[in-house]
Structure formats: structure tokens, C-alpha cells
Amino acid sequence: MKVVTTISDVRAITGLAHKAGETVGFVPTMGALHDGHRSLMKAARSECGSVGVSVFVNPTQFGPGEDFDTYPRALAADEAICKAENVDWLFAPPVSEMFPDSARTTVHVSGLTEVLCGLTRPGHFDGVTTVVAKLFLICGSGRAYFGRKDAQQLAVVRQMVKDLNLPIAVIDCPTVREKDGLAMSSRNAGLSANERQAATVIPRALRQVLDQIVAGERSPRAVAKMLTEMLASEPIAQVEYVEVVDADTLTSLICEPVSPLTGNVLLAVAVRFGSVRLIDNASVVIENNGPEVVY
């Protein structure tokens, strides 16, 4: 596996892969890699001739007072994981390589970024889309793998790719969970034992509400209320948001005019435990032949 830190090195590697007729599979990450990231690498490995992972804690997607400084960094362990997954190249640039002081351009996706996490993290998605667009342009055409755990990020990136006609197929992969249901996240390492235990309320609440939908509940407000109440039943959980949205447009289904749940519905939550902010979601497709759950 090649470990590189410069844009020109990535261009050289992917340029050769393109010349050889290989599909470039790319997995952008912020490192502190876990089995969720590994699942994206496995998907890329099974579909592409040249597989690359980027590890870059992107300062532009963190707001003031957010956890940029304390975000876990573990490059040596990340390298070992990428090697074990047969990744061909790892791109771990310094901030100055991706964002020289002279940089002045931002990629902004409107609408989709102004809801859910966008409400409490203004500017976050501009940081995401700008760095992802740059990474896509550095890698050239190919396939890029994203986790459904970050459902809003996925929707925003898909929109950007479509709007900018980027030659990238965006592939979404299922959320990988711990045995007790907690979605894997690099941020889980920041939870105390007590917070870690309390955080299991998130998957339990999502599952319980999905069960209610499968059992016939179709009121978006009842669903949101149930989810909120379950999360709030955990004393140390600080609920930031609970939303029921159209999975494609991210439009709230709780807002007027309220109509029965139908189509592709996303339940999305953000909950703080101490200084750690966790997000999770589940989706359900409600069609005539009954709901189909993705958790």
C-alpha cells in the first residue's frame, strides 16, 4: 500500500489506474478507522481495481467550539487497517496541502444543508462539500463510498455530484453497529463508560419506533413524539433534534400540512452525551405492500 501526503502523488496514482482501465474506488474519511469505515473499504475492494482511502480531519467542517482539536487521530492504526483491507493507496495530507492560506472557494449546496445538522452546525456542510469536491477532482472519475449513518451528508454529496456533473458514482453502504446497536463512530471513543451505556438509548428508540411503524403507525407527529420521549427517558441524554423527514429531500414531515407517512421516510436524531455529539438514523420505505425497514 502506498501512503502519500500530496495531491500530485494521488493524481499520479489515479492517473495510472485510469490509463490501465481500472475503476478508482475512493473512501473519504476523517480517520480513527473502525468497522464502519472498513465496510466501505470492503465494498470498494469488491468493485474497483484501484482502492484509495483518505484520512483527513477537515478543519473547515468544524465550527468554533467544536471538537476539531480533540477529534481522535490514529494514523498508524489507520494505516494498518487500510493494509489489512487491501487498500492500494492511503492519502493523509496535512491541512496546508488541502487548504493553503490562499484558498477562497467554497462549494455550497442550498436547502439540504439548512435542516437537521445544518441548523446547529452552520457552515459544516460547506466544509464537507468543499473538501469532498476537491478530493473527487483530485481522484478523477470513479466510485466513492459513503455510509448511510451520515444520511444528510450522503444526500448533500449526491446533490453536489449531480449539480456539478462530477464523474463519480456515489455508493451508499449500510450503517455498521456495535453488538448493542450503537452506530459505530470515531466519536464513541470519547464517551465515558456511563455515557457509552446511556447512548444505547439511541438504537433502542429508533428500533422501537420502526416497530411501531411496521405495526401500522402512520402519524409523523406521533412517531417524533415517541422517539423524543424514549430518548428523553435517558437522564443524561441531551436531545439536539428528532426529525422525521422525506429521505430524498430531507423535508420535514412533521411540519404543516401533516399527512400520513408514506414513501421513503428517514428518522434522524442528534443526541449529546456530555461533550460527545452522536447522530443516527433509520429509514423505512412505506409502500402498498407494507413497510421495508433499513436500520
Ligand code: AMP
Ligand atoms: P468519518 O470518518 O466519520 O467522516 O466517516 C467517513 C465515512 O465513513 C462516511 O461516509 C461515514 O458515513 C462512514 N461511516 C462512519 N461510521 C459508519 C458506520 N457506523 N457504518 C457505516 N459507515 C460509517
